Each structure stands twice: as C-alpha cells, then as structure tokens.
Amino acid sequence: xxxxxxxxxxxxxxxxxxxxxxxxxxxxxxxxxxxxxxxxxxxxxxxxxxxxxxxxxxxxxxxxxxxxxxxxxxxxxxxxxxxxxxxxxxxxxxxxxxxxxxxxxxxxxxxxxxxxxxxxxxxxxxxxxxxxxxxxxxxxxxxxxxxxxxx
Amino acid sequence: xxxxxxxxxxxxxxxxxxxxxxxxxxxxxxxxxxxxxxxxxxxxxxxxxxxxxxxxxxxxxxxxxxxxxxxxxxxxxxxxxxxxxxxxxxxxxxxxxxxxxxxxxxxxxxxxxxxxxxxxxxxxxxxxxxxxxxxxxxxxxxxxxxxxxxxxxxxxxxxxxxxxxxxxxxxxxxxxxxxxxxxxxxxxxxxxxxxxxxxxxxxxxxxxxxxxxxxxxxxxxxxxxxxxxxxxxxxxxxxxxxxxxxxxxxxxxxxxxxxxxxxxxxxxxxxxxxxxxxxxxxxxxxxxxxxxxxxxxxxxxxxxxxxxxxxxxxxxxxxxxxxxxxxxxxxxxxxxxxxxxxxxxxxxxxxxxxxxxxxxxxxxxxxxxxxxxxxxxxxxxxxxxxxxxxxxxxxxxxxxxxxxxxxxxxxxxxxxxxxxxxxxxxxxxxxxxxxxxxxxxxxxxxxxxxxxxxxxxxxxxxxxxxxxxxxxxxxxxxxxxxxxxxxxxxxxxxxxxxxxxxxxxxxxxxxxxxxxxxxxxxxxxxxxxx
Numbered sequence: 001x002x003x004x005x006x007x008x009x010x011x012x013x014x015x016x017x018x019x020x021x022x023x024x025x026x027x028x029x030x031x032x033x034x035x036x037x038x039x040x041x042x043x044x045x046x047x048x049x050x051x052x053x054x055x056x057x058x059x060x061x062x063x064x065x066x067x068x069x070x071x072x073x074x075x076x077x078x079x080x081x082x083x084x085x086x087x088x089x090x091x092x093x094x095x096x097x098x099x100x101x102x103x104x105x106x107x108x109x110x111x112x113x114x115x116x117x118x119x120x121x122x123x124x125x126x127x128x129x130x131x132x133x134x135x136x137x138x139x140x141x142x143x144x145x146x147x148x149x150x151x
Numbered sequence: 152x153x154x155x156x157x158x159x160x161x162x163x164x165x166x167x168x169x170x171x172x173x174x175x176x177x178x179x180x181x182x183x184x185x186x187x188x189x190x191x192x193x194x195x196x197x198x199x200x201x202x203x204x205x206x207x208x209x210x211x212x213x214x215x216x217x218x219x220x221x222x223x224x225x226x227x228x229x230x231x232x233x234x235x236x237x238x239x240x241x242x243x244x245x246x247x248x249x250x251x252x253x254x255x256x257x258x259x260x261x262x263x264x265x266x267x268x269x270x271x272x273x274x275x276x277x278x279x280x281x282x283x284x285x286x287x288x289x290x291x292x293x294x295x296x297x298x299x300x301x302x303x304x305x306x307x308x309x310x311x312x313x314x315x316x317x318x319x320x321x322x323x324x325x326x327x328x329x330x331x332x333x334x335x336x337x338x339x340x341x342x343x344x345x346x347x348x349x350x351x352x353x354x355x356x357x358x359x360x361x362x363x364x365x366x367x368x369x370x371x372x373x374x375x376x377x378x379x380x381x382x383x384x385x386x387x388x389x390x391x392x393x394x395x396x397x398x399x400x401x402x403x404x405x406x407x408x409x410x411x412x413x414x415x416x417x418x419x420x421x422x423x424x425x426x427x428x429x430x431x432x433x434x435x436x437x438x439x440x441x442x443x444x445x446x447x448x449x450x451x452x453x454x455x456x457x458x459x460x461x462x463x464x465x466x467x468x469x470x471x472x473x474x475x476x477x478x479x480x481x482x483x484x485x486x487x488x489x490x491x492x493x494x495x496x497x498x499x500x501x502x503x504x505x506x507x508x509x510x511x512x513x514x515x516x517x518x519x520x521x522x523x524x525x526x527x528x529x530x531x532x533x534x535x536x537x538x539x540x541x542x543x544x545x546x547x548x549x550x551x552x553x554x555x556x557x558x559x560x561x562x563x564x565x566x567x568x569x570x571x572x573x574x575x576x577x578x579x580x581x582x583x584x585x586x587x588x589x590x591x592x593x594x595x596x597x598x599x600x601x602x603x604x605x606x607x608x609x610x611x612x613x614x615x616x617x618x619x620x621x622x623x624x625x626x627x628x629x630x631x632x633x634x635x636x637x638x639x640x641x642x643x644x645x646x647x648x649x650x651x652x653x654x655x656x657x658x659x660x661x662x663x664x665x666x667x668x669x670x671x672x673x674x675x676x677x678x679x680x681x
Binding site: 122123124125126131136137140141143144147148 | 236289290292293295296299300303311327328
C-alpha cells in the first residue's frame with residue numbers, strides 16, 4: 001500500500017518530495033496469528049508518475065495515460081513495496097508538447113514520453129508508455145527498483 | 152496482512168485535498184507481491200545459466216527458433232560488496248562503463264585541445280567523479296531495464312537466482328530468499344563468464360578493489376596503483392590518469408602479454424608520455440592501512456625476473472587489481488553431470504561450444520582458449536541456438552576477430568601479431584609493412600604523434616594474404632572494424648594497396664603503406680598528400 005500526492009508542477013513536486021522525506025510511516029505486520037509487530041519506517045521508496053491532465057469528465061488528453069491509470073492504481077494497492085509513496089505530476093498537453101518542458105530537460109528526469117514512472121531520485125530505470133499499463137511490467141519494475149536483499 | 156497508518160499529524164494537515172482521503176484510510180493489503188511460482192518443476196528446452204552477452208544472445212535466438220527458454224542470472228557481490236543488475240559483465244562492469252569513462256576522459260583532453268583551435272574556454276576543466284560516475288551508472292541502469300523488458304517481450308523466463316546442476320537435465324536456482332527452484336530441461340548452456348582475480352599479496356582482498364568496483368566507486372579514486380598490465384589494467388590506468396588522478400601501473404612481466412609486443416610498447420610509451428608511472432617486473436607483497444586511511448603498498452621484483460624497477464613502496468588512495476579473471480564455474484556443481492573443466496582456470500573444454508556432456512554447452516568468457524569478447528560470445532551463442540533448435544549448421548569462426556584496447560591512444564588490430572605470424576610461417580615468409588603517421592588534427596594542439604603507428608603483416612608469396620593489421624592511434628576501433636570484414640574475405644596486400652583512401656583520415660594510412668621492415672627504410676612520414 002502507498003500514500004499518494006497529486007501535483008501540477010515541478011515546484012509542487014519538489015515540495016511533495018520534501019514532505020515525504022519528513023514523515024515516517026508506521027507499518028504493522030502480522031506474520032502469524034498471535035504476533036503483531038509495529039515499526040516506524042523513515043526510508044521508503046518514492047515513486048513519481050508523470051501523466052496527462054484530465055478534463056472535466058475525468059478523461060486524460062493522453063491515451064496511454066488513460067490506459068495506464070487503472071493498472072497503476074491496482075499496482076499501487078497490491079504490488080508496491082510496503083510502505084512506499086507515490087506522487088503523480090499532471091501536465092497539460094501544451095506543457096508536455098513543449099520541447100523545453102522542464103521534465104524533458106531537467107537532468108533529474110530527462111523524460112521522452114508520458115506516462116512515465118520512475119523511482120526518486122533515480123533517472124533510470126523508467127517505466128514508460130505501454131509498460132505503465134502492463135501489470136507484469138510494473139511488477140518487474142518494482143522488483144528492479146527495490147530488489148530484495150541477497151545473502 | 153499488513154496495515155499502514157500515517158502517524159505524523161502535520162503531514163495530514165499539509166497535504167492537498169485529494170490526499171487527505173488516503174491519509175485517513177487504513178488499507179488492507181493482500182499477500183506478497185512476489186508471485187514467482189516456486190511450486191513444482193518446470194520443463195524447458197533450454198536453461199541458460201548466466202544473463203550476460205553470450206547467455207542472452209543464445210536465449211533470444213533459441214526462443215526465435217521456437218524453444219522454451221529460461222535464463223538464470225545472479226551476481227555474487229565483489230569483496231567490496233559491489234553488485235549489479237541483469238546484463239552481465241559487459242553492460243555493468245566491462246565494455247560499456249569502460250568505454251564511457253574512456254570517452255569522458257578524452258573529452259577532458261578535447262576541452263584543452265579546443266583552445267588551440269580558437270575556443271575561448273574560461274578556467275580549467277576538472278572532473279567531478281561522482282557526476283561522471285552517476286551519468287555512467289544511470290546509463291547502465293537503463294540498459295539493465297531494457298534487457299529485462301526484452302527478456303519478457305521475448306517470452307524468456309528470467310530467474311534472478313544462483314544456478315547449479317543437480318544432474319545433466321536439472322538446474323537448481325537458489326533465489327535471494329534461499330528458496331530453491333528446480334528447472335527440468337533438455338539442454339543447458341553455461342554462460343557464467345568470469346570475475347576478477349586478486350593477487351595473493353597480504354591485504355589485497357581487504358584493501359584492494361577490482362574492475363568490479365571502479366565503475367561505481369563511491370568516492371574519487373585519487374592516487375591509484377593499478378596492478379596488472381593486461382588491457383583491463385592499462386585501460387583503467389589510462390582513463391584515471393586522463394581524469395587527473397595520478398596513476399601507476401605495476402607490471403609483473405610485460406604489458407599486454409600475448410598481444411603484439413611492438414604495438415604494446417607504443418601503447419605504454421604513450422601512457423608514459425601522458426604521465427602514467429610504470430613499475431616493471433614487480434609484484435606487490437603487502438598492502439596495509441596508513442593512519443590517514445590511505446594504503447601503503449610494498450613490492451618486490453617478480454620471482455625469476457631480471458632487471459625491472461626493483462623493490463619499493465609507496466602510499467596510494469586506491470589499489471586496483473587487474474591481474475586476470477577466473478571463470479565462475481566452481482559453484483556450478485558441474486561434476487554432477489560430469490562436465491570437464493580446466494583444473495586451474497575453471498574454464499570449460501568445448502568443441503563447437505559443446506562440452507563432453509552432449510546436452511550441456513557453454514559460450515562466452517567461460518570457454519577454454521577462446522577470445523574473451525562480447526561480440527564473440529554473442530555470435531557463438533546465436534549460432535549455437537540455431538544449430539540446437541533450427542536447421543542452420545554454421546559453426547562459430549573464432550579466427551580474425553578484431554579487437555581494440557581503449558587506452559588513451561587506442562590500439563586496434565585484427566589477425567595475427569608479428570610474433571604469432573613468425574611462429575606459424577617463419578620470418579622469411581613474411582612481409583611487414585609499417586609506417587608512422589601524423590593525424591591531421593594533431594599538430595595544431597601540439598599532440599604527441601610519436602606513437603601513431605600502423606603495421607600490416609602479409610605472406611611474402613602470392614597471393615600475399617594479409618595475416619594481421621595493427622593500428623595505434625585515435626578511434627582505433629572504428630578504424631579497424633571495416634578491415635576485419637576485408638580479412639574475412641582473405642584480402643591480399645595488392646587489394647589493400649589498391650584501395651583508395653578517404654582523405655583526410657587516419658584509416659587511409661593502411662592504403663598508403665609502402666615501406667617494409669625488410670627494406671630498412673625510414674617509416675616516418677615525409678609529407679602529407681605525397
């Protein structure tokens with residue numbers, strides 16, 4: 001499960017990241033019937049999804065984003081590392097089509113398409129376009145970003 | 152089941168309207184997101200152990216031929232705990248980061264050269280090691296991901312686990328959580344490659360690093376000792392020196408052993424001219440920590456060697472061991488199937504990539520006495536898959552494989568060294584054409600051209616087949632690639648000299664050769680265009 005913020009600009013994104021960095025998440029798990037452990041986690045993955053804005057009917061101008069929406073939501077519920085945080089950045093068509101858009105040019109993102117999901121602060125790997133609507137690809141992406149510790 | 156609660160009050164207050172809902176809710180999560188099936192045994196036509204250049208090429212071709220394939224990949228952390236993702240040595244700790252760092256290093260030189268061409272460049276260019284490293288690592292991560300997606304798109308099962316044989320038709324994969332998966336398979340391809348060796352000097356493993364670590368090093372390497380004069384050692388010392396880190400190379404015997412020694416000496420001369428310090432015919436004896444957290448290295452003359460730099464000691468920030476690579480076959484339990492390997496190197500004996508066990512094959516660096524190069528592993532893997540599952544009977548040709556050493560001034564070659572040519576044919580049956588040359592762009596920035604040299608070895612009798620082509624100079628890889636196609640066509644000296652060059656390039660020098668070693672004439676250039 002995860003917590004989700006929704007923003008509309010780089011500035012808001014940076015603020016949201018700052019906020020996530022300043023909170024802890026309390027996770028309880030019940031590995032067996034009689035046990036119940038709780039721990040506070042300060043360091044959890046922050047995933048950023050860059051997507052297209054929705055109109056008054058809740059439909060995005062970006063068809064791939066439309067397709068990805070329900071799948072990403074499902075993935076957040078059932079596949080995302082526990083705990084983790086998500087921030088969706090909504091860009092208008094004009095903003096995204098502009099070759100100078102900050103999410104294209106800024107070295108922290110260097111996006112070439114939307115929707116894109118990445119794990120802050122890593123520019124790579126990126127889950128892009130049709131991959132965002134593919135539940136198996138999303139599962140692999142989480143596994144690639146947050147590998148289980150070996151040995 | 153897990154329950155997630157957000158416990159910071161201020162967080163809830165500061166979030167936007169939409170998020171408030173998610174904060175207040177308590178979510179129930181269904182069980183584990185890792186759904187890899189560990190139940191039962193899975194049947195495959197082919198299981199490939201090793202997700203590097205050879206393994207992946209073989210797997211993809213096998214699938215294209217209709218086989219059901221699984222690929223196992225696993226990275227044993229280095230002694231410094233360095234790990235990496237899917238793709239093998241080339242992508243993660245070999246060719247790719249090496250070429251990128253070599254390029255980054257040359258760019259620093261280009262910035263300086265630019266001034267003499269009229270560019271006004273304020274200040275001095277300095278490398279930011281972490282920024283360079285991050286750029287390189289980002290690229291590697293994108294390749295890791297693309298590789299992973301590609302496996303999925305090709306419907307190849309990817310198992311991130313350590314593989315070993317239970318018998319000739321069963322591979323056991325041990326996953327990160329120590330769970331074991333049994334894969335039943337008709338065929339096995341071992342493509343596990345190799346890992347760096349360390350010297351036996353005291354403190355080597357504890358204080359030294361290897362090529363496994365240099366490309367993701369968390370802090371600037373500083374003053375570095377590279378132990379080893381093979382291409383890995385020379386390439387690393389080369390780019391580190393180019394970045395401005397004082398670099399020393401310690402050679403046990405000769406540089407680039409097994410390569411054409413005249414060309415190797417050109418490469419070393421160039422590196423010395425650029426400030427790399429060479430300690431010759433020595434081996435390290437001990438490494439120890441100094442009070443200010445640096446490394447004191449003590450060395451002595453290589454046992455049995457004459458001359459050389461002699462005993463000595465010095466303090467370094469980093470010691471990089473590039474003393475050879477060992478095949479990763481120890482933990483494969485190859486004996487469970489009876490696969491024969493070389494006692495010392497661990498490499499696998501094969502004929503046309505088949506081991507002594509008919510359904511077990513091997514490709515890549517793990518092969519005994521085959522070139523350790525990505526394109527070789529890729530081609531061998533591909534052809535093997537076609538022979539296994541398709542109708543193609545083409546065998547891998549390991550001869551005349553072009554290669555390049557990416558030292559500051561690069562060395563590219565295809566075919567035989569002068570030493571090997573003499574051994575096979577006798578010096579009286581050879582003609583060696585050679586020349587020093589002046590790249591057009593070098594004089595203006597006053598770059599040293601004294602090591603810009605080419606050599607072509609051919610048979611003396613008709614047809615004068617070219618046996619080897621050697622080039623030290625800029626962009627050697629690009630220069631030599633086309634000539635390897637010519638070698639495959641058994642190009643003769645007449646055909647080579649009949650070829651008209653592109654002007655002005657450095658590659659055209661191969662078409663302008665006139666002077667032979669036998670003539671004793673001066674191989675230095677007289678004038679351009681004459």
